[in-house]
Amino acid sequence: MSGARRWTGGRHRASMFGARPYDLGVEPEPAPEPAPESPPQPGGTGVAQVFGLLRPYRGRIIVMALMGLLGVVLNAAGPLLLGRALDLIFAGSVSRNLPAGVSRDEVIAGYRADGDDTLADVLSTVDLVPGSGVDFTALGRLLAIATVLYLVASAVKLAQERMAARAVQLAIADLRERVQEKLARLPLAYFDRNPRGDLISRVTNDVDNVQQTLQQALGQLVTAPIAVIVVLGVMFYVSPLLAVVVLAGVPLSGIIVSRLVMKSQPMFERQWAATGTLNAHAEETYSGHSLVKVFDQREGAERDFDANNENLRDAAARAGFISAAIEPAIMFVSNLTYVAVTAVGALRVVTGNLSLGDVQAFVQYSGQFSQPVGQLADASGRLQSGVASAARIFDFLDAGEQVPDTGIPVQPGHLWGRIEFRDVSFRYDPEKPLIDHLTLMVEPGSTVAVVGPTGAGKSTLGNLLMRFYEVNSGRILLDGHDITRLTRADLRSRTSMVLQETWLFAGSIADNIAYGREGATRADVAKAGWATGLDSFVRTLPDGYDTKLDEDATGLSAGERQLITLARAFLAEPVLLLLDEATSSVDTRTEMLVQRGMAALQAGRTTFIIAHRLSTIRHADLILVMKDGDIVEKGRHDQLLRAGGVYADLVLSQDG
Known part of the structure; x- marks a missing residue:
């Protein structure tokens, strides 16, 4: 059973991901980690990294490339056949008006004798059969073959696209698995220092954008280079001169694409960063809606939203415009190429160097050549958006992870709950000491209350007990076992937590309670x-225990919600119980009811109570008074009152 089953209530700050359904209310808010707890995984960013996601499916990509080659060859054969068909029609139309019994060479010689060399040159490129007319049998055969070739090419293209879609979906599914596994390995500090909205944007919007980019670009990037090579080879076969004319436009296209891609990349990076910022603001404003209303900050929140929204709009518009400009720029160059091919091709026809069908075929080849070049340019523009998103995703995947569980963990079996802090030191910020050389022994079954001003380090003890954070030095022992020698799942399965803000999910009351123990009846x-x-x-x-609750448990009071989390913790049958401000958000009457539930929960368990309301801890076996990370007083309620120290001042300030 996973440790998450024992986390029984608290501040819901990132429950969507499952890695951190609760927060212990750290005081103060932790600063960034001094150093990652484990070395980040190597990785770079860029197009290679995006397509590296497809590496496990390279067999599919190879098959796609072979299918692309077949489709390109079939498509490239079509214009040749159609060119021959045009020559048949032209030759037949001319032959119909020529006298039968005259040879082709005699006809051409006659035109030259009459001084019509241009017409003679044009006719020398086709097979004339004077008096015969159009050979519709041969023409039909050519057209039928071309139709079959195009149908097969379309079927191959359809199969290729289907295979590309499958490969992309498998790769993205793998990426989402990596993201989910990464979330479970991240330390709590990562979630403390990164806005939830931006994190959600990385694992949803950015992943979806990478998927869309791969979906749109994969087929183009696999097929387009093959098409360029094959079509270029056929063009040189038909007419080297016209092929050189077509190639003359490639450098210009390359310069345009490279310039636009360089300009679009920073814009896409800004766009997806702005998306994360906007999502973070929206999520925080929504989750803190009541706070915004109470402090009359609606207008300020709206101004911030408008500013973030305008920033996103500006970045997205600029990125989209620059990326979209690639295609019309390439089309302009392609149209110039069409004009040049038509002009030069016409000259080659009238000089007898090419047939009319060859020129017609070459015009088609020019389109077939320009199309994949344009696809490559378009894919380059699309890739910039995907690369920007991938950089954010891999930055997340490269984040430092929590210290892994020990290779050979201790399996202690039954535990009694003796807790020992042995010379423990910890700080969130290396420059700001928090807990220094803390030593403490807590006997099994006893109740320990921890009090002190905000920022004294009270909740940090819970963080360290649950291994949400690792101690900088010293050891924490559970029944003599160093907790770092236990797996986190084992440690947390023996611990229950009830925090100030209850965490309930959409479902029945019974479902929410049963979450405390897998297989509960x-x-x-x-x-x-x-x-x-x-x-x-x-x-x-x-409906009793079958009463349905929404995520906010609308209709239940704070005390009723807290009782559900207490029942959940009771069901977990923990050895160690952590109660962090569990009654601070309820009224006095409800507090009495909750305290009775807490008393039942504490029976026979080692309990740590973190409280500001001191009336709730008068009967604790031991009260620890913390200040600046140190235990400045400890003892029972009456003893500390008689001592007249920090605790007595706290009690008097509340009673007064």
Whole structure:
């Protein structure tokens, strides 16, 4: 059973990902980690990295390339056949008006004798059969073959696109798996220092954009180079001069594409960064909607949204415009090439160097050559957007990970709950000490309350006990076992947490309670509800434990929501219990009800209570007073009051 099953309530800050469904309310907000806890994985950014996602499916890509080659060859054969068909029609039309019994050479010689050398040159390029007319049998055969070739080429293209779509979807599914696994390996500090909205944007919008880029560009980038090579070879076979004319436009196209791509790349990077910023603002404003309303910050939030939205609009418009300008620029160069091919081709026909069908075929080849060149240019523009998103994704995948579990973990079996902090030091920021050389022994089954001003390091103890953060020095022992020798899943499966802000998910009350232990029965759920005082309230509901809740548990009071999390924690049967401000958000009457549930939950378990409301911890076995990361006082309630120190001042300030 995973450790997540034991996290029973608290601030829901990134539950979508499953890696951090709860926050311990660290005081103060942690600064960035001093160093990654494990070395980042190597990786670069760029087109090679984007297409590196397809490496496991290179067999499919090779088959796609072979299919692309077949399709290009079939398409390249079409213009030759159509050119021959045009020559048949032209020769037949001319032959019909010539007297039968005269040879082709005699006809051409007659035109030259009459001084019509141009017509003689044109006719020398076709097979004249004077008096015969158009050979419709041969013409039909050519057209039928061309039709079959084009049909087969279309079928091959369809199969190729299907295979490309499949390869891309498999690669993106692998990427999403990597992202999900990465989320589970990231330390808590990563989520503390990165806005949730930007993180969501990376693992959703950016992944979707990479998918779309690959989907649109893969087929083009596989087929287009093959088409350029094959068509260029056929063009040189038909007319080397016209092939050189077509090639003359390639350098100009290359210069245009490279300049536009260089300009679009920074714009796409800005666009996707702005998308993440906008999503972060929207998510924070939505999740903190009540806070925004209470402090009358709606106009300020709207101004920030408008500013972020305008920034995104500007970046997206610029990136889209520059990227979209590639295709019309290439079309302009292609049209110039058409004009040159037509003019030079006409001159070659009238001089007898090419037939009319050859020119017609070459015009088609010019289009077939310009199309893949344009596709490559278009794909280059699209790739800039995908590369910008991929850079954000791989930056996330390269983030430092939490220290991995020990290779041969301790399997302690039954635990009693003795906790020992042995010379523990920890700080979020290397320049700001928090806990220095803390030593503490907590006996099994005892209740320890931790109090102190904000930022004293109270919640940090819970962070360290759960290994959300690793100690900088010293050791934490659970029944004599260093907790770093246990797997995180084992450690957290023996621990339950109930925090200030309850975390419930959409489902029934029974579902929310049963989340505390895998395989829990309805009887187990009812027992947990009865033990924590929830049962009497649930039975007043028409559907009882089957009452459906939305994610915010609308219709339930804060105390009722907290009782559900207490029942969930009770069902988990933990050895160690952490209660972090569990009653600070409820009224006094509800607090009494919650305290009864907490008392049932604490029975026989080692319990740490982190509290600002000191009335809730008067009966604790041990009260620790923390200040600046150190334990400045410890003892029972009465002892600390008589001492007249920091604790007494805190009690008097609340009672007064």
